[in-house]
Amino acid sequence: MPILDQFSLVGRRAVISGGSRGLGLEMARALGEASAEIIIVGSDGERLSQAAQELGAAGLQVHTVVADLSIPTEAERLCDRLLTDFPAIDILVNNVGGRRINTPTEDLPLEDWQRIIDLNLTQVFLCTKRLGGAMLQRGWGRVINIASINALWPGKAMRGRAYETSKAAVAMFTKAVAADWAAQGVTVNCIAPGPFLTDANRRWIGEKPEFEAEVAASIPMGRWGDPKEIGGLVVYLASEASSYMTGSLLVLDGGKLLW
Numbered sequence: 001m002p003i004l005d006q007f008s009l010v011g012r013r014a015v016i017s018g019g020s021r022g023l024g025l026e027m028a029r030a031l032g033e034a035s036a037e038i039i040i041v042g043s044d045g046e047r048l049s050q051a052a053q054e055l056g057a058a059g060l061q062v063h064t065v066v067a068d069l070s071i072p073t074e075a076e077r078l079c080d081r082l083l084t085d086f087p088a089i090d091i092l093v094n095n096v097g098g099r100r101i102n103t104p105t106e107d108l109p110l111e112d113w114q115r116i117i118d119l120n121l122t123q124v125f126l127c128t129k130r131l132g133g134a135m136l137q138r139g140w141g142r143v144i145n146i147a148s149i150n151a152l153w154p155g156k157a158m159r160g161r162a163y164e165t166s167k168a169a170v171a172m173f174t175k176a177v178a179a180d181w182a183a184q185g186v187t188v189n190c191i192a193p194g195p196f197l198t199d200a201n202r203r204w205i206g207e208k209p210e211f212e213a214e215v216a217a218s219i220p221m222g223r224w225g226d227p228k229e230i231g232g233l234v235v236y237l238a239s240e241a242s243s244y245m246t247g248s249l250l251v252l253d254g255g256k257l258l259w
């Protein structure tokens with residue numbers, strides 16, 4: 001197959017969790033532009049509809065499903081619904097994650113630790129088990145987990161450490177499941193983004209404006225990532241072009257981890 005044809009997602013169906021904004025929205029757009037039918041998931045139905053309108057207006061085939069993935073039973077319910085309404089899911093992008101608090105470890109309540117672990121890790125397990133498990137039966141699939149450079153490196157300004165711990169677990173879960181499923185046609189890979197200008201980081205910049213320039217200065221490329229810059233990598237991992245890659249952790253960070 002000619003090389004550019006290997007990136008085509010014609011006839012493929014993709015689920016992107018957290019596809020209403022930020023990196024998830026841009027990954028959904030990229031997969032849709034590569035001709036996949038896309039299903040975006042988020043907890044805020046209104047924001048999800050806005051994103052679907054924007055993607056639909058660009059000619060992409062898009063559906064929405066509302067679910068709060070910080071709650072494991074909701075993640076199970078989402079999988080039930082997807083497996084009923086869209087039985088053949090070829091591509092799963094486990095993108096939902098974050099932290100939203102910065103409490104030092106010595107003060108972090110167990111409930112907050114558990115919520116961050118569930119938001120970043122437990123739902124990745126549940127969606128991979130259910131939706132990736134269904135891919136095994138069809139003999140072809142792509143699971144793409146979104147970790148963070150903080151899976152490899154503790155953030156200097158971060159506190160609490162549930163975020164880094166859960167992202168590191170996502171990276172190892174990726175490798176272990178990739179090994180189990182490698183001979184069955186389903187690849188499992190992981191992207192580790194560095195700092196991107198999304199709502200999550202704009203919130204931190206809003207609280208501490210000097211953070212924006214400090215972070216840019218800490219990156220060899222001298223700037224934050226634009227969310228659109230994750231599109232090419234996710235299409236590669238979702239497509240035939242990456243047929244011999246599984247269990248990989250791909251760092252996308254403007255060189256941040258080099259210094």
Ligand SMILES: NC(=O)c1ccc[n+]([C@@H]2O[C@H](COP(=O)([O-])OP(=O)(O)OC[C@H]3O[C@@H](n4cnc5c(N)ncnc54)[C@H](OP(=O)(O)O)[C@@H]3O)[C@@H](O)[C@H]2O)c1
Pocket residue numbers: 017018019020021022023024025041042043044045047048067068069070071095096097098119146147148149192193194195196197198199200201
């Ligand atoms: N931005 C970065 O610099 C960066 C760096 C490293 C790793 N990452 C990782 O990349 C992923 C995306 O980050 P981002 O910056 O794009 O985040 P974001 O701008 O905060 O967007 C997160 C997306 O997830 C959805 N979401 C959040 N909580 C959810 C929940 N409980 N249930 C269902 N959907 C939920 C959001 O929609 P609703 O709020 O409407 O539900 C939104 O669509 C995360 O896993 C993050 O840890 C980001």
